[in-house]
Amino acid sequence: MSTENTEPTPAARLFASDLSVVNVGLALFDADIAAQGAQVSTLDWTPPGGGNADAVRALDALERAGVAERIEAANAEAVERVMAARPMLVGFDRALDVVPGMTPTTILHSGPPIAWEDMNGPMKGAVTGAIVFEGLAKDLEEAAEVAASGRITFKPCHEADSVGSMAGVTSASMYVHIVRNETHGNTAFTNLSEQMAKILRMGANDQSVIDRLVWMRDVFGPMLKEAVEFTGPVDLRLLLSQALHMGDECHNRNGAGTLLLFQALAPGLLRSSFTTEQKKEVFDFVASSDYFSGPTWMAMAKAALDAANGVADSTVVTTMARNGVEFGIRVAGLPGQWFTGPAQRVVGPMFAGYKPEDSGLDIGDSAITETYGFGGFAMSAAPAIVALVGGTVADAMGYTRDMGEITTARNPNVTIPALDFQGIPTGIDVRKVIDTGILPVINTAIAHREAGIGMIGAGITHPPAEAFTKAATALAAALA
Amino acid sequence: MSTTTAVVRKNTYFDSVSLMSVSTKANGLDGVEQAFTAMGTEMNKGVLENLGLLTDELRAAESGDLMIVVVAADGSDTEALLAEVEDLLTRKAPASAGAAEVTYRTVASAAAGIEGANLAVIAVNGAYAAREARKALESGLHVMMFSDNVAVEDEIALKNLAHDKGLFMMGPDCGTAIINNVALCFGNKVRPGSVGIVAASGTGSQEVSVRVHALGGGVSQLIGTGGRDLSERVGGIMMVDGIRALAADPATDVIVLVSKPPAASVEKKVLAEVAAAGKPVVVWFIDGSEEAVTAAGGHFAADSLQAARKAVELAGITGPAVEEFDAGAAAAEVVARLAEGQKYVRGLFCGGTLCDETMYAVRDAGLDVWSNIQKDPGFRLPAGSASRGHTFLDFGDDDFTNGRPHPMIDPALRIERIVEEAGDPEVAAIVLDFVLGFGSHEDPVGTTLPALREARRIAREAGRHLEIVAYVLGTDLDTPSVVAQSDALRAAGVTVTLSSTETGRFAREIAKKAQA
Amino acid sequence: MEDPIGAPSIPVLSGDGRLLDLLSSLRGTGSVHSVFTRVVNLLTPGGTLIALAARGSGDAPRTLVADVAAWSAYQLGAGLGVTFATGNIALDRSPALRRPLRLATAGARAWRPAAPSLAPLPPGALARAADAVARICRVHGPLGGMLGARPGAGPMEAAVVRALHTGRDLLLAGLRTGEEERTRDGVLALLGLGPGLTPAGDDFLTGLVLVAALPGSRLDGFPPLLRDLLAVRGDRTTALSLATLSEAAEGRVRSELLGLVALLAHGNPTGAGPAATGPRPGTAPAATPGGGPRPGELHASVREVLAIGHSSGGDLLSGLVAGLRLEEELRGPL
Structure with missing residues (x-):
């Protein structure tokens, strides 16, 4: 025993301090301790993994000494990559020309893999619409036959370095964003916003929808392509952080982000080779919906998160995506594997005339925004969002705080003024989701459950706990 | 006469705008005549000296130190003011605007x-x-x-x-x-x-x-x-x-x-x-x-x-003199009132150690004792079995609590047993403990009294005297206090012992004499 | 060890060229001196105070502008270790964050400000410039320092403002008559005086000595005198002020202030104004036509300086205005 040691022991420190108790379990003790004048804070405690024994077993394995340290180091690495990524919008082009693996008969869709016959109404609507748009069928009826014929290659966007909002349906001649992660060299792609409510990605597929796709292919896309050739690369992380400071969360609320992106592109659009009339059409189209920049932020997040794919031993989530039937997640340490559970209902205010039973299940790759740390995770940056998704400003603050409990780091590049410039919560850790029982919060649109109607509201949803339990179990098998 | 108070922060830095806001807020505090924040440079200290405001603490400030000078109005509580200013300096921006207290999940x-x-x-x-x-x-x-x-x-x-x-x-x-x-x-x-x-x-x-x-x-x-x-x-x-x-x-x-x-x-x-x-x-x-x-x-x-x-x-403390309890004499009085065949003591306890102490006291008199916590398997009595001879049950033991709250919180199980034991013509005395204090039932005696009256009624109707002995573990500072709970027991005809040890002695004497 | 995918370090966007030169050969361990929301000050192994500013801050002497939104998110604290190595600076962070925060200086744009010359300005131009700046300060300048006490201020603020004015008058009188002793007393009367984090007296001295340090100034005896005085009496103010004043005595001040001086001298804020905020899509650098401040340009430039600190900008400008007036006075009618 050292006699030199003057540092008080933890016991001596305890005896010399005011008692401050963290109370886990019985609220009864809270009152007793408080009545004796001590500080006490009772946890809002739930059993880990919602009490699921498999989840707890997996968690125990992942927390074993030796394993835990490896995971910590890997997660630090994974999240550093995500935060260090600098996604730049470098151009727009036809999917066929830039998206890896794209063929004239490939159709990308959102979420984890799904066969044609298992797709829900809106996704089927979008697929048949795209088949008609590509000239692979003369009408929707024939398109359904083509879809079922085996001639079409269906693939998740995520498996083609892409993301797609809602149904995510992307076909060969659609124009996509090209977002390059300057730090790590990978690239991500995503479709253009169709702006309206009655659109292909929501399952609408009548002639007006097809006509708009044709215009986007012939005018909107090419003009955007030329614009970026004039402006040069656009730093999306910078614009994202500015948009958050201006009150967007960049998933459901995009007013500021769209202004910033348009401000960046406008000089290039003006200098493009199109007629003034066409330019006016494009300006009007962008002005018609705040959602113009929505897909852009998704591709930005995808480009950053893909940099973390394959970091061995990491339990950081790199994908959250839904195909309308299943919700799938992917994890950095287990590249290429999907862990799924049933897609959930989205709860929130509906447009006039619609009822909750009209809503389809959660769909789209847009949860990539939450995976990066904005959207629902950054709701405290966008207090005005509460009107759209329901809840109070205090709830919005609470969501960001709660997400801090299941993430690995705070991203100092993207900050929230109302939280004293705290970084957004980044790097969802499968272990922490199981441990705390807190599921990621996702802000999203509600699509009508039937094809052809489109968006009928917006709200909040969560992934199924099952997806995280499966991921934890696979991680435990692989790492422990 | 107003007084100067000061806070000196060694090598502490604030953004100039937040420093300004601290200064403005400090000026707005009740009882503050004026407040001023500045670095502890010679010139600044000189100005304060000329105004007669330079305290020793401020005099010791160095160029890199931040001085917060507060001049308090006559009669105001300078200590409290200082604390408020300290609070302004250390207060972190609230994590969430308008949100109530933070609830943690882990x-x-x-x-x-x-x-x-x-x-x-x-x-x-x-x-x-x-x-x-x-x-x-x-x-x-x-x-x-x-x-x-x-x-x-x-x-x-x-x-x-x-x-x-x-x-x-x-x-x-x-x-x-x-x-x-x-x-x-x-x-x-x-x-x-x-x-x-x-x-x-x-x-x-x-x-x-x-x-x-x-x-x-x-x-x-x-x-x-x-x-x-x-x-x-x-x-x-x-x-x-x-x-x-x-x-x-x-x-x-x-x-x-x-x-x-x-x-x-x-x-x-x-x-x-x-x-x-x-x-x-x-x-x-x-x-x-x-x-x-x-x-x-x-x-x-x-x-x-x-x-x-x-x-x-x-510890060198001389407390109040405690009268020794003459367990033998008291037990003799009890035994004198017993009917033929009343031989055994039945202890029904919430506290495991209280049960132990009384049980061992009886056993040490050379008597056989049965219990759910007996070390000797030959005398072990699992939960659910009827009492035998001198029986001492710990209702707080796992086989009784399994799935239920501890009897110190929920005495229901023991209450049933009291009535059951009262019907046994071999029982001379029932010994109970009541544990007061934090975590325990808010009125353990009150909730048990009806069962005690019922037990005595059963015995009385069968022509027996049933001795009920109870010990109340608690202090005069507990809520309810040991005094109130003991008085309530005495009023119901219960003999109240004054320590666990005394309870054991009394039980032993009754057992010895009743069985003899 | 090289990270195959790219080291997760924060790029330094731009920096004081002299500092970058110094850093290129600097090795060893320093420490974090102080942490603010947008600026972190470091002590180099040699004890020099240097600043790390957040994206969007203007360039300044002994300052690097790094690609971060704010420092508050990085959990830095005074006293943490800092390792200086080739091409990067590594800041220790709280143990929870595991890795040090690495700043890569390699790609930083070097800021090498050239002090504009006052020599070619025609008679009366300095006075006109001073009047114009003073006018804007009167309307927009913050009170509480050189510009006067705030209405309803307590006796302490009033006493400080009085002392500031006394010091200023003493110093200007000394400079005007060339009496070194009085000038020295004037400096000592201002050094370290004033409320807040950066004493107003120091800001005033900074603005004044900047004018004196410009090529062609008639006050060229003042910078060496101030430097000598700082060397022996530097303990009379804060480390931050000391660094700022030493640089200003060489004509090196933050870009906002230098831009204003350049605008006054030849109508063109070369290399001034807020630093580039990273690749800003679609905005080609606007060519500023030469020949006198455009309408509104002077106003914007003064407002930028006024935005420095809480009252620092106003105090800096007070010194600048006093210097310009003195310069005009000393030149006399040609």
Whole structure:
């Protein structure tokens, strides 16, 4: 025993301090301790993994000494990559020309893999619409036959370095964003916003929808392509952080982000080779919906998160995506594997005339925004969002705080003024989701459950706990 | 005359705008005549000197130090003002605008988010308790684990982890502690004082703390080690650390150890600590032997009352004189009223150690005793079986509590049993304990009284006198107080004993005489 | 060890060229001196105070502008270790964050400000410039320092403002008559005086000595005198002020202030104004036509300086205005 040691022991420190108790379990003790004048804070405690024994077993394995340290180091690495990524919008082009693996008969869709016959109404609507748009069928009826014929290659966007909002349906001649992660060299792609409510990605597929796709292919896309050739690369992380400071969360609320992106592109659009009339059409189209920049932020997040794919031993989530039937997640340490559970209902205010039973299940790759740390995770940056998704400003603050409990780091590049410039919560850790029982919060649109109607509201949803339990179990098998 | 107060922050830096806002807010505080923030440079101090505002503290400020000078109006509370200014300086921006108090979801986040958090009370289902305790220890919190049904392997791992970190891992399965005069889980309100208790027994340690209080002494700390701590496997990790902590604690003059007899190897380890403590250590190992304790330089106590008396005496406290209870004479009076065939004592207890103490007292008179906590399997009586001879039941033991709240919280099971025993013509006396204090039922006597009246009615109608003896463990400071609860019992014709030890003696005398 | 995918370090966007030169050969351990929301000050192994500013801050002497939104998110604290190595600076962070925060200086744009000359300005131009700046300060300048006490200020603020004015008058009188002793007393009367984090007296001295340090100034005896005085009496103010004043005595001040001076001298804020905020899409650098401040340009430039600190900008400008007036006075009618 050292006699030199003057540092008080933890016991001596305890005896010399005011008692401050963290109370886990019985609220009864809270009152007793408080009545004796001590500080006490009772946890809002739930059993880990919602009490699921498999989840707890997996968690125990992942927390074993030796394993835990490896995971910590890997997660630090994974999240550093995500935060260090600098996604730049470098151009727009036809999917066929830039998206890896794209063929004239490939159709990308959102979420984890799904066969044609298992797709829900809106996704089927979008697929048949795209088949008609590509000239692979003369009408929707024939398109359904083509879809079922085996001639079409269906693939998740995520498996083609892409993301797609809602149904995510992307076909060969659609124009996509090209977002390059300057730090790590990978690239991500995503479709253009169709702006309206009655659109292909929501399952609408009548002639007006097809006509708009044709215009986007012939005018909107090419003009955007030329614009970026004039402006040069656009730093999306910078614009994202500015948009958050201006009150967007960049998933459901995009007013500021769209202004910033348009401000960046406008000089290039003006200098493009199109007629003034066409330019006016494009300006009007962008002005018609705040959602113009929505897909852009998704591709930005995808480009950053893909940099973390394959970091061995990491339990950081790199994908959250839904195909309308299943919700799938992917994890950095287990590249290429999907862990799924049933897609959930989205709860929130509906447009006039619609009822909750009209809503389809959660769909789209847009949860990539939450995976990066904005959207629902950054709701405290966008207090005005509460009107759209329901809840109070205090709830919005609470969501960001709660997400801090299941993430690995705070991203100092993207900050929230109302939280004293705290970084957004980044790097969802499968272990922490199981441990705390807190599921990621996702802000999203509600699509009508039937094809052809489109968006009928917006709200909040969560992934199924099952997806995280499966991921934890696979991680435990692989790492422990 | 107004007074100057000042805060000097060594090498502390604030953004100029927030510094300005502190200054503006300080000027707006009630009782502030003027407030001024500036660096502690010669020139600034010169200006203050010319105004007659340069205090010694400000004079000592250096160029890199921030001075916050507050001139308080006549008659205002300068200390309070200073505290308010300090608060302005240290106040963090609220984490969320308008949100109420933060509720944490995990131990780790609470430990990180609550400044000064130092102890976790864990009272979740046993299947999750070990995990939560581990998280707490890893977050640097001491742990009081109230949960039971925790695997002994987990207990050992947790205690080793705690030991390595110098932290306390109290419990599982002994829900008593008093830390810095705050009772955690089950505990009584006792005077702060110089007696430190380390105990592997919940009600045993409550009894010692309450007796110490009644004798005019007070408790510095009560560290509950958990019921299995002194087993061969756990090896007394927490008791050893507890003794060392109290040996080093300047507020503790005397240490009392409470436990069932430890495993031999563990006893040796613990007694080595007793010898090394450098303070008087009173050892009450229930049913333990005197020799080893004395050899280690400890003070042997044969019962809880003696443990408390020795501790108070060694602490140099002269308390109120306590009248010795003549158990023999009192028992003779009781036995005189018994009918033919009334031979046995039935003890129905909430507190395990209280049960032990009375049971051993009867057994030591050479009588056979049956119990659900009997060490001798030949005399063990599982829950659900009818009483036999002298029976002593611990309703707090796992086979009774299984799935139910502890009888100290929910006395229903025992209430049924009281009525049942009253119908047995062989029963001479029913002995009960009532445990007051934090965590316990808010009126244990009141909720049991109807059953006591019913029991006496049954006996009376059968032409018998049924003696009901009760001990109320509690202090005058507890709510409800020991006085009120005892009075209510006496009013119902119950004989109220004044300590656990006395209860045992009285039960023994009744048993001896009734069976004779 | 090289990270195959790219080291996760924060790029330094731009920096004081002199500092970058110094850093290129600097090795060893320093420490974090102080942490603010947008600026972190470091002490180099040699004890020099240097600043790390957040994206969007203007360039300044001894300052690097790094690609971060704010420092508050990085959990830095005074006293943390800082390792200076080739091409990067590594800041220790709280143990929870595991890795040090690495700043890569390699790609930083070097800021090498050239002090504009006052020599070619025609008679009366300095006075006109001073009047114009003073006018804007009167309307927009913050009170509480050189510009006067705030309405309803307590006796302490009033006394400080009085002392500031006394010091200023003493110093200007000394400079006007060339009496070194009086000038020295004037400096000492101002050094370290004033409320807040950066004493107003120091800001005033900074603005004044900047004018004196410009090529062609008639006050060229003042910078060496101030430097000598700082060398022996530097303990009379804060480390931050000391660094700022030493640089200003060489004509090196933050870009906002230098831009204003350049605008006054030849109508063109070369290399001034807020630093580039990273690749800003679609905005080609606007060519500023030469020949006198455009309408509104002077106003914008003064407002930028006024935005420095809480009242620092106003105090800097007070010194600048006093210097310009003195310069005009000393030149006399040609």
